[in-house]
Every structure is written in C-alpha cells, then in structure tokens.
Amino acid sequence: xxxxxxxxxxxxxxxxxxxxxxxxxxxxxxxxxxxxxxxxxxxxxxxxxxxxxxxxxxxxxxxxxxxxxxxxxxxxxxxxxxxxxxxxxxxxxxxxxxxxxxxxxxxxxxxxxxxxxxxxxxxxxxxxxxxxxxxxxxxxxxxxxxxxxxxxxxxxxxxxxxxxxxxxxxxxxxxxxxxxxxxxxxxxxxxxxxxxxxxxxxxxxxxxxxxxxxxxxxxxxxxxxxxxxxxxxxxxxxxxxxxxxxxxxxxxxxxxxxxxxxxxxxxxxxxxxxxxxxxxxxxxxxxxxxxxxxxxxxxxxxxxxxxxxxxxxxxxxxxx
Numbered sequence: 001x002x003x004x005x006x007x008x009x010x011x012x013x014x015x016x017x018x019x020x021x022x023x024x025x026x027x028x029x030x031x032x033x034x035x036x037x038x039x040x041x042x043x044x045x046x047x048x049x050x051x052x053x054x055x056x057x058x059x060x061x062x063x064x065x066x067x068x069x070x071x072x073x074x075x076x077x078x079x080x081x082x083x084x085x086x087x088x089x090x091x092x093x094x095x096x097x098x099x100x101x102x103x104x105x106x107x108x109x110x111x112x113x114x115x116x117x118x119x120x121x122x123x124x125x126x127x128x129x130x131x132x133x134x135x136x137x138x139x140x141x142x143x144x145x146x147x148x149x150x151x152x153x154x155x156x157x158x159x160x161x162x163x164x165x166x167x168x169x170x171x172x173x174x175x176x177x178x179x180x181x182x183x184x185x186x187x188x189x190x191x192x193x194x195x196x197x198x199x200x201x202x203x204x205x206x207x208x209x210x211x212x213x214x215x216x217x218x219x220x221x222x223x224x225x226x227x228x229x230x231x232x233x234x235x236x237x238x239x240x241x242x243x244x245x246x247x248x249x250x251x252x253x254x255x256x257x258x259x260x261x262x263x264x265x266x267x268x269x270x271x272x273x274x275x276x277x278x279x280x281x282x283x284x285x286x287x288x289x290x291x292x293x294x295x296x297x298x299x300x301x302x303x304x305x306x307x308x309x310x311x312x313x314x315x316x317x318x319x320x
Contacts, residue, residue: 005072007031007105008079009052012181013121015042017076017224022049024228029070031055031063031079042181057101060108067112074231076119077105080150083185084125087147088277098150099157106161106169114167117231120158122171123151124216124242124283134286137173137238144278159238168236172227175242175285178305179220180312187249188217188309191256196313198267199260205267209274211250214282216242219300219308229294242285243298255303259310 004021008014009030018028028050032040036052043050053069055062057079067075080098081087087094102120109116125148126141143149155171162169182189187208194206218241226241250264257264290296 001025001027002073003027003029003071004074004076005029005031005066005070006076006078007055007057008077008121009050010040010043011078011082012042012179012183012220013177013224013227014076014078015181016179016221017078017227018043018046018050020224020228022046027051029053029066029072031066033079057097057104060104063104063108064112067108072113072116074117074119075105075109076121076227076231077102078121080121080154081147083183084145084147085187086185087145087150091146094146094150095153098147099153102154103157106157106167109167110161110165114165116168117236118158118167118169119227119231120154120169120171121227122155122158122173122238123148124173124175124285125280126152126155126173127283128280130280130283133282134244134284135240136286137240137289144280155238162236168231170230170233170236171238172223172230173238173240174223174226175216175218175240175283177218177220177223178309180309181220182309188252191253192306192309193313193317195256195260195262195310196317199262199314200317202317205269206253207269207271207274208249208253209271210279211253211270212248212281213279214246214248214284216244216246216284217252217302217305218243218298219305222298222300226290226294226296229296233293237293239290239294240285240287241290241296242287243302244285244287245302246282246284247302251302252306255306256310259307260314
C-alpha cells in the first residue's frame with residue numbers, strides 16, 4: 001500500500017485528492033495548520049480513513065516530524081495562502097507560506113525521505129501579464145500579484161531541488177479550477193453564493209469588480225487526477241493543466257444567473273474599489289503536453305461547474 005502525504009488536505013483540492021487516493025488504495029496522511037481537533041467539513045466523510053498531523057509551513061521542525069511520522073511515498077504540497085485578492089493584504093505572509101514554505105518542505109524531504117515523489121501546486125497566476133496566448137510550460141512568467149510572485153519562487157525552487165539533488169519533484173501549473181467546495185473568499189464562490197441568495201430572496205444585488213478579465217476555468221475534481229498522474233511518471237517534469245478555453249467573469253455571472261432563470265443586469269452592481277491593484281486580462285492554457293504524456297483531458301464543462309456551485313449554494317442557504 002502506497003502512502004501519501006497531502007499538505008493543505010482540508011482545502012478544496014486536498015479533500016478531492018484525499019478521496020481519489022483512498023479510492024486507489026493509498027494510505028492517506030494530511031498536514032493541517034493548527035489543531036487537528038477542529039471541524040474539517042470537506043473531510044467529514046473520510047475522517048475515519050485518514051491520519052491528520054498538526055504542522056506549519058513556517059516551522060521546519062514540525063514538517064520534518066510529519067515526514068518522519070507519515071513516511072510517505074508521495075507528497076502533494078497544496079498548502080498555501082491561496083487567495084490572489086487576499087495576497088495583496090497579506091503580502092509578507094503569502095511570501096512566507098507560499099514561497100519559503102516550499103523550500104522548508106523540500107529540505108525536509110531531502111533529509112528524511114529523498115526517494116519520495118513530490119508534487120508542487122504551481123499556478124497560472126505565475127504567467128500574469130502573459131507574453132503569449134495560450135500559455136504553455138515554456139511561456140515566460142510575469143506575475144502580477146504577491147501570490148503570483150510567491151508561486152514563481154515555489155515553482156523554481158522545486159525545479160532547483162530536482163536538478164541539484166535529484167529529487168523526483170514535479171509541478172502542475174494549474175489554471176483556475178472550481179467546485180462546490182471552493183472557499184468563499186474566491187470570486188467564483190461569491191458569485192454562486194450571491195446568485196443563490198438573490199434567488200431565495202435573501203438579498204437583491206451582487207456587487208463585483210472587474211467583469212472583463214478572462215480565465216480558463218475547469219473542475220477541481222478532475223484536476224486532482226492530473227496531480228496524481230504527474231507523480232506516476234518515470235521522470236519528474238512540469239505540466240500545464242487547463243481546459244484550453246477562456247471565459248470572462250461576465251460569462252460566469254451570466255451562466256450563474258441563467259441557472260436560476262434570472263438576468264444578471266437586474267441584480268449586478270459594479271464597484272471599482274473591488275478591482276485588484278494589478279489585474280490580469282486573460283489566462284488560457286495549452287494543455288497539449290498533459291494530454292500527450294499523461295493522457296489527461298478535462299470532461300466537465302464550464303457551464304456544468306457553474307451550475308454545480310449554484311445548486312450547492314441554493315441547497316445550503318435553503319436549509320438555514
């Protein structure tokens with residue numbers, strides 16, 4: 001039985017990945033920030049089948065202890081300050097967790113379990129003001145937020161440990177991926193929750209910032225399968241994971257309101273103060289390498305993901 005350690009296991013991607021690995025017969029271990037006694041809603045159905053460890057990406061000693069305790073064959077580093085918008089308010093913390101935290105994990109692996117395979121959650125935000133469209137593994141990075149800058153560091157330190165120490169260390173450059181488990185700090189969830197609230201008569205408007213930016217949105221549950229496939233390859237490498245299709249925030253808003261037979265123009269108000277200091281106009285993946293080498297292709301459409309989220313929020317709000 002293979003053992004896997006997932007940092008950030010309580011998040012959207014971590015919970016889906018834990019479920020996938022359990023289905024594949026893995027022994028699953030997870031690192032969580034702070035106490036293991038608190039509620040982990042996304043993990044509730046599988047809590048009795050996984051082992052959780054308290055730890056902190058700022059504390060190398062605790063990371064080494066978790067690595068020794070879990071003795072993993074595979075390590076998936078999904079822990080980070082994950083909100084682009086919040087990274088502007090918490091720029092230093094973002095650098096510590098999302099950038100330097102990767103180095104602490106890699107150092108721990110080098111000391112404790114150098115034969116283990118390591119996955120780093122890189123991000124399309126690293127491309128920022130993209131030099132070409134669509135973006136491939138060879139597209140230069142030009143990050144436009146503290147989050148994007150930190151992810152570039154995490155990406156390149158992973159490459160450095162792979163090339164300098166021979167670690168089986170790979171990165172998945174994941175484009176935006178959503179699900180009903182997405183946190184409420186993200187614009188996609190604010191939209192789905194806001195639309196559900198309006199449909200149920202709990203509010204009458206949805207306030208948003210820039211509706212013109214375009215992103216490549218996929219389904220998180222499919223993207224964690226790509227993570228697993230990346231670590232099954234004989235040679236470590238980096239892969240762009242996305243759908244190859246971009247949509248605007250306005251498209252997402254329209255799709256969400258269409259799910260409840262309402263019109264966005266009747267309920268959306270634009271507040272320029274919500275726009276980011278330096279936004280990115282468009283990001284869209286070229287996932288050809290993942291298709292050719294991993295055999296991975298997305299199946300769930302943009303519209304299906306949006307509907308999933310709206311339906312989940314309708315159910316949740318109706319039960320309050």
